Amino acid sequence: MILWRAASAALLLALWWVLAATLQDRALPDPPAVLAALRAELAAGTLLPALAATLARVAGAFLLAMTLGSALGYAMGRWRAADAAADPWVTLVLNIPALVVILLAYIWFGQTEAAAIGAVALAKLPNVVVVVREGARALDPSLDEVARLYRFGPLMRLREVVLPQLAPFLAAAARSGLAIVWKIVLVVELLGRPSGVGFELHLRFQLFDVAGLLAYSLSFAAVMLGVEALALRPAERRARAWRDAAA
């Protein structure tokens, strides 16, 4: 399987290379040119701060969306009144393009860090709500009774009964959440932040510096892949360990 993956990746790289060599166009630099641009940005000291700034915004928006979305989704899955009261709001935001949310946030709250992160979190929030609500609806009532019979406190109930059951849903929300959030963060940066990968992309776009553009995008994509592989997937595996033991 790994062989196939490696072969497929190599093929993609080769295609790019061949295409770039044939076209000989500024719009499609070949891999060595992108690598050179990457080295130059690294040497100039612009790449790492940009990656760090974007990563910080991704982390902020992601955590905000996950926390608020989980709480709201849980409440909506548990109590019908909460569901009926919040559902129109969720549906509304779910159907507003992230771009519109960003523009409105900038117009209403100014081009500030809080507006940027808040807009991204808000754009992602409804997805988390919908997924976690599904999880809360699927909670096993028979374990709830165990918690009541043995007089679990609210914290113990959350830790021992609710969270383990919600874990797969939280993991799904986190996975799709991270993938969406970092792409939206690039857009908020492009539209109104003086730093970060999105800002640098905007700059390279105006200079028609395609090698730089690719250098920034590919390096940030690599960072996000790393976060997923090193943080999200292990957490998911841990949460699922007991299921594997039962099988």
Next chain:
Amino acid sequence: MPLLELRIRRKAQPRAGGPALEVLRDVALDFPPGSVTALLGPSGCGKTTLLRILTGLDTAFEGEVRHRPRRIGMVFQEPRLLPWRSLAENLRIVAAAAGLPPPPVEALLARVGLEGWAPRLPGELSLGMARRAALARALAVRPELLVLDEPFASLDAANAVRMRAVIAAVLAEGATTAVLVTHAVEDAAALAGRVAMLTPRPATLSALVAVPEAARREPAVLQSALAG
């Protein structure tokens, strides 16, 4: 512990698109400390509902339960262990919730024939073992009231025998008031001090008899005592 008193005037279950189903009517039962009561009745007559009212899991009924103890241990028909926690943790968690010091996990598991299983997850257990583990969990809260809902249901013969021996040993200590739901007269005769007989739905109490000594060896004696 004061006398646990169960007074149900009426318990009805709402039904979608129809009149509520009356499950229980006029059931009055006292549970003296240390007594072992078997609830006997046809399947579906409301025995489990009665247990849920007794333990406080069901509060939607007309009537009251007086002097319900704080520490209740219950073995549900499905074991209902926390599947993501080891057996040891399952026992520790309920003891902690009851405000008790860490329970003697190994000793409790040994009592139900699960020595050495403390670090294992519930998913690795057979139904018979899981139900015994659920009994160990119930004992981990040092229950003032121990409730067993059809503890032998869907067990194979060997596991049922084992479960019966374990329960008999626990009840013989007389440390806890116990209520056992069953539909088998033999189980009631073997384990309980007295038998409360319920009628078909809406269930009401049709008889409350002490189990005669002779019935321990010959369950038919109890059968005729209930009939008379």
